[in-house]
Amino acid sequence: MTISRSDYNRWQATAYRILGELIAEGRDNNLPPLTWTLAITGALTGQVPSLTAEECEQQRATFTAWATHLGAAVTETAREDGRISLHAPFSRQGERVGAVRAEIWPGNED
Template sequence: MAVENADRLRWQELAHQALGDFLAAAMVEDLPSIAWTIASNGAMTGTVDALSFEPQEQRAAFDAWVSRLGAEPSERTDSAAVVHLYARFTWARNYLVGGAIRAELVPPMDAEGGV
């Protein structure tokens, strides 16, 4: 069965409603601002970027959103010592809406450009 455009738009509309709920809660609870995207299937991604936060602040922002959304975090470190944080969530008000929070914690470079 093919997915119709109307379905995709409905999923995006639900995600948009959820994002409004998330941002309203963030204002009240003083959660850090993060970048949000909504895919064509309605999946949401919250990204804690390195442009706005130092690595320890990124982790704190990630943890705050994970806690707020009741998500289960996971973590892995790659060969370049970058820590990848990821947590899937489902919106408490509607199980059809969900997504992930993510962050990449890049270690600082030394004077020679290495880790």
């Protein structure tokens, strides 16, 4: 099966609409903003900010709030460099459309 440009464009347009819904839901439910990325395949990634002065607990709370809102199962992975990777794939209308992620670095936990 060949994937055409119009397929990619359709996938991105659908994800763009869903992203608008997610941003509105975040606003309406007083969720902290995420950094969103839209891939050419239409996959959405919501990244919890890690380059700010947010404390580890705040990053976890932001991640958990979004994962809970989206009904997403959470995976937590301890990395060799000491950071903790949090990942929660989510679906809309039964179709997986993206994931929420967070990287919690050592030293942010003080």
